Amino acid sequence: MKNIFSVPFHDLETYFIDNGDKAFRATQVYDFLYKKRIFDLDKMTNIPNNTKEKMREDFDFSFIKIIKKQEDTDVKKYLFELTDGNRIESVLMYHDYGISICVSSQVGCNMGCRFCESGRLKKVRNLEPYEIVEQLLLIEKDLGIRITHVVVMGIGEPFDNYDNVIDFTKIITSNKGIDLGIRHITISTCGIVPKIYEFTEDLKGVNLAISLHAPNDTIRNKIMPISLAYKLDDLMTAIKHYIKVTNRRVTFEYVMLSGINDSKACALELAKLLKGLNCYVNLIPYNETENIEFTRSKKVQILAFYDILKKNGIEVTIRREFGGKVDAACGQLRAKSY
Numbered sequence: 001m002k003n004i005f006s007v008p009f010h011d012l013e014t015y016f017i018d019n020g021d022k023a024f025r026a027t028q029v030y031d032f033l034y035k036k037r038i039f040d041l042d043k044m045t046n047i048p049n050n051t052k053e054k055m056r057e058d059f060d061f062s063f064i065k066i067i068k069k070q071e072d073t074d075v076k077k078y079l080f081e082l083t084d085g086n087r088i089e090s091v092l093m094y095h096d097y098g099i100s101i102c103v104s105s106q107v108g109c110n111m112g113c114r115f116c117e118s119g120r121l122k123k124v125r126n127l128e129p130y131e132i133v134e135q136l137l138l139i140e141k142d143l144g145i146r147i148t149h150v151v152v153m154g155i156g157e158p159f160d161n162y163d164n165v166i167d168f169t170k171i172i173t174s175n176k177g178i179d180l181g182i183r184h185i186t187i188s189t190c191g192i193v194p195k196i197y198e199f200t201e202d203l204k205g206v207n208l209a210i211s212l213h214a215p216n217d218t219i220r221n222k223i224m225p226i227s228l229a230y231k232l233d234d235l236m237t238a239i240k241h242y243i244k245v246t247n248r249r250v251t252f253e254y255v256m257l258s259g260i261n262d263s264k265a266c267a268l269e270l271a272k273l274l275k276g277l278n279c280y281v282n283l284i285p286y287n288e289t290e291n292i293e294f295t296r297s298k299k300v301q302i303l304a305f306y307d308i309l310k311k312n313g314i315e316v317t318i319r320r321e322f323g324g325k326v327d328a329a330c331g332q333l334r335a336k337s338y
């Protein structure tokens with residue numbers, strides 16, 4: 001039985017029409033669920049009883065559960081338990097421009113990036129769309145807020161769960177429901193090239209972030225196994241295609257690993273690779289965890305790297321550090337959940 005929060009608006013319309021009901025029931029149901037935040041069918045006053053009975057037979061209305069919350073100044077990390085007992089995490093962050101949530105898309109991850117705590121546990125399964133949607137709904141309810149930006153960058157590789165991530169995006173951007181601006185959503189990939197082409201066609205306007213982390217195949221092969229399947233040249237061709245079709249700026253995530261990818265030569269090579277592209281680079285000071293051998297680049301090294309990119313005309317920022325105290329920082333999700 002499909003969970004109601006997994007159903008995109010147009011599929012719900014089709015469901016009602018196929019069942020001899022009115023198409024506008026979908027508008028009514030979306031209005032209750034996502035605008036009024038009434039999740040109990042009994043309280044959906046203008047839906048006829050026979051429609052409710054049929055919906056009870058056809059849809060599951062269950063929720064994942066918040067089982068732990070950790071807080072730091074501008075960040076809150078939530079641990080959720082899914083109905084099958086698996087656990088995932090989301091991180092909420094307050095910025096000057098709004099409130100963002102970083103959601104998980106899988107239980108575990110098969111991509112095996114060597115610096116990543118989240119990827120140490122192999123993928124157990126994909127998340128269904130409702131399990132991603134409910135991360136957002138439950139955190140909004142818990143804090144009494146409305147989230148303005150979504151990044152799909154938590155546990156999991158979103159493009160390894162492509163269809164469900166697309167449905168999730170359709171659900172949260174529907175103007176019948178949450179109505180989040182498509183430009184306020186960012187999907188991050190470690191570089192599954194064929195899916196970048198699909199994504200470019202399917203979700204025009206959604207932002208693309210690339211976990212790059214190295215300026216060449218030699219280093220990338222050492223720290224990101226996906227690079228053995230998709231070469232940097234092919235990845236860059238797909239990214240250029242995305243920029244050409246969407247006219248959107250791409251973000252490159254680059255985690256600074258001491259002695260691995262943080263030399264001046266790497267900075268120069270990266271600048272050459274990205275020259276002329278509509279993009280910016282986000283340098284991420286690495287968050288060391290006890291199970292992984294990599295160490296964080298020294299501050300002076302990060303600043304030198306930053307300067308070289310800047311001088312070569314590449315837009316670059318050093319990521320403001322969020323959540324180190326609650327293990328909510330990049331690459332730390334799931335490190336201590338069990």
Ligand code: SF4
Binds near residue numbers: 110113117155211
């Ligand atoms: S960085 Fe992302 S894609 Fe790589 S292992 Fe971690 S969660 Fe998976």
